[in-house]
Structures are given as C-alpha cells and as structure tokens.
Amino acid sequence: MSLPKRKPNRLPRFDYGTVGAYFITICAREKKKVFGRVVGGGVLDAPRVSPSPHGEIVIAQLEAMTNFYPDLQIEKYVVMPNRIHFIVVVTQGPSGASRTPSPTEVRANQTIPAFVSTLKRMTNRTAGVQLWQRGYYDHIIRDQLDYDTIWQYIDENPAKWPHDQFYTSDGEEHP
Template sequence: MKNDLPKRKPNRLKGFDYSSDGAYFITICTKNKEQILSRIVYDKTVGANIVRPSAIGKIIEKDILKIEKIYPCIFVDSYVIMPNHIHLLLTIDTIRRPMVAPTIATVIKQFKGAVSKEVGMSVWQKGFYDHIIRDDEDYQIKYQYIDENPIKWTEDELYNF
C-alpha cells in the first residue's frame, strides 16, 4: 500500500554544527497556529502596535528568560511573543562562557517541553524554523524584524484572521 502522506522536509542545514558559536534566528509556531500566546493591540501612548501576552505568553516569557540560566553559553539577544508564534535571536558564545554548548535543537526541545508541561497542554507544532546568522548585517536585519514584528503583524505570513 502506497503512503500518500506528504514527506516532512528536514529543517536543518545538512552537515552544520548547531552547537557552534554564532547567532541563530528561531521561529516556533503554536499547534494549528492557534492564537493563544498574545494579542497585538494599538497603544495610543506609544503610537504603535504592542504585544499583550496572554497567561500562556507570560509563561513563555518566563521560560525564555530561563534559557540563559540553564545554558550559560547561550544568550537571548531578542525575542517577541506573537499571537501564534515566537521569534528568538539566540547567540552561542563559548569564548565568553567556556563550556560545551548544547545544540540549538536541544535548547528548543527543552524550552518547548518546559512550556507545555507548565501550561498543562501541548502548545507547539512539531519542530521549529531556524536561520543561521551569517554576518552583522544579517544579525541587524533579524533583530529589527523581531523589534518591528508587532507593528507589521497584519503583513506577517502567520497572520490568519
């Protein structure tokens, strides 16, 4: 019997060491892209859209901030908690904090598991998306993308109202 299910494509760059020093842009989506993490609201005092995390979003933020404590050679440079996904900009730096670095997949697996356990339900879709930061310009582009994501929410490919 032929299997008609679509084959899952690998998300990782073949042969790349995901525990090597450098910066990584990560996107993790909610299961079924449910909008349970936050709301994007217009704030008149700021004059722009801002993120209002839900109860689940607050747990996620707490667990994002724990990443550096659990993995001292990993720095959370920036993040945003959107309604149905999060973006993280992580840097592995074993020079400033000498130690064996975990892979990005290990960090994300631990993070997703901790959030789901604390929330009491499965929050995330399988896997995650990554982009290996190639240079300072690439880093600045991703940093700005995270910073501006709430402002441009209705233009986001994950926006699904």
Template sequence: MAQKIRKPNRLPDYDYSQNGAYFVTICIKDREPILSRISVGANCVRLTDFGKVVDDEIKKMNTVYECVFVDNYVIMPNHIHLLIRIENDGRRPQVAPTVSRIIKQFKGSVTKQIGMSVWQKGFYDHVVRDGYDYQIRWQYIDDNPPKWAEDELYIK
C-alpha cells in the first residue's frame, strides 16, 4: 500500500519565531487515552502519571525558553492544546526559538522521562491573528473538557 502523503500545515515564508501567539495541538500516537481521565460533561481533568509528566514539562517551558510563555493549556486523554506566546523584547540574550523547536524539545523531554515515545508525528498549529482569535482559542481550551464526548479526538 502506498504511503500517505502529508500535506504541509505550516504557512510558507512565515517566521514561526516571531513575536505572537500560537495555538498548538499535539496528539498521542494511535489516539490512546493515556494522559488524563475526564468524566463526560464534567469540567474535571484527572491526570494520569504520564499526564503529570506532560503537565510538569508545560509548566517548565518558560524556563527552557525565556521568551516563551504558555498562556493557557489543557491536557485531554489523548491530546493537548496549548496557547503559546513568543515575546522576545530584544533584551533577553536568547534568540527566540521557532514553534517547531519548542514542540520538538517538549516532546523529547517528555519522551525521555516516560521512557518511550507516546507522540503522534508532527503537530497542528495555528498562528493567532488578533485579540478576537486569541479569545476564541482560549475559550476552546477552557471548553474542551466539558465537551469531551463531542470532540473529534474522543474515543470511548
């Protein structure tokens, strides 16, 4: 069987290290629900041991990259959503990393701690265009747990 050709999802000629906000979704390989447990309709996310590792790494992201901030996130059973902001004011000695570099480092650190790769190849990102778009992404993250049964990545 021929291998599926992946469509590039990055904007051509866009600098993914420039200041701004980025909405990122990272999925677990084969959509295995290994990161958290959610009671359908509830707004309570109970992290598994793997989910706790992911949570710790998300919280450390600003210590790895001084100009990177995670403004909001949610750890779902088989994927995570992050609202990442790059804010390089030129006073920090560190050059801003690209979104791809941030996610590669994050996935690698989690993989090393867990002892195996749990991630699907790649990730989805969306360049946040303005304040309205930012609020929509923020709300989507907040609304994800109570709407888990309606999510396209939901698996019983």
C-alpha cells in the first residue's frame, strides 16, 4: 500500500524571495496547545495570549530572525495556543525585483521557505522538542486591502479563540 501523495503547499514557479508581503501560518505538531493560553476578555482587558515557555521561545526566535535574514521584516504576529500567524515582508529581492512579478518567472531565491525552515529548526533546537507540524500555510499579499484584512485577522485572532475547533474550556495543554 502506498502513502497518499502530498499536495504541494507553495505556488508553483513563484519566487518566494520576491519583494513583497506574505502571510504565514505555522501550526504546532498535532495542533497541540503548547504555545500558551488566551487570557482576558473583560471590558477593560482584551483577549490576548499568555505565552508558555515554548511560546516565549517562539516569540524570541521570531523577533531574532532579522539577524539571519536582514532583508526580511516581521510586521505583525500573534502566537496562538497551537499556531503562529505573521506578516513578513521581503524588503529587497535578488535583483531589485518588482512587487508584482509574473508567477511564471522562475528564480533560485526561496527566501520565505528558508526563513520558515530556519525558524522551525531554531525553535525546536532551543525547546529540545519537535514543536511544529510538517509544512505551513502561506498567502502572497496582493494589495493594501489584502494586507489590512490580514492585519485585522491577526489582531482579532485571540478574541476568536473560543470558536476555534481546537479550543477546550477545561484548561490549556502546556509542555
């Protein structure tokens, strides 16, 4: 019996090193709630994530990634109990590329996949355990409206946690 064929996650023939903004979601291994818990929600206390020790590692590593990738900028992120969402901007392409290249152009630079791979590897190494599921979700941000919609989604994500399919009210899992 053969294993099912995995669907490719990336847009074929797109250069993920192209100058522009990208929305990335990476889920925890088995979607376990290892990065923290959502707290707050009162009138004067908006819902927010209180990070676990593993969540603190993810935050610290995400914020340090520009040391390894100086042409990238994290513009917005949220660490949820079982995943991380962020907007990353490639500020300089391999040859001053435009923001809107043809998806059929093929270039060797794959900055975003390398960035995600490094982030996963470094957080796993620091935590001493495998934190992440295989793969990740990416979305190429196409215009200002798309960017603003994703920014708002990231902002509102902690408040929507009680409606998440992985939410449980009997306490959060921590490593």
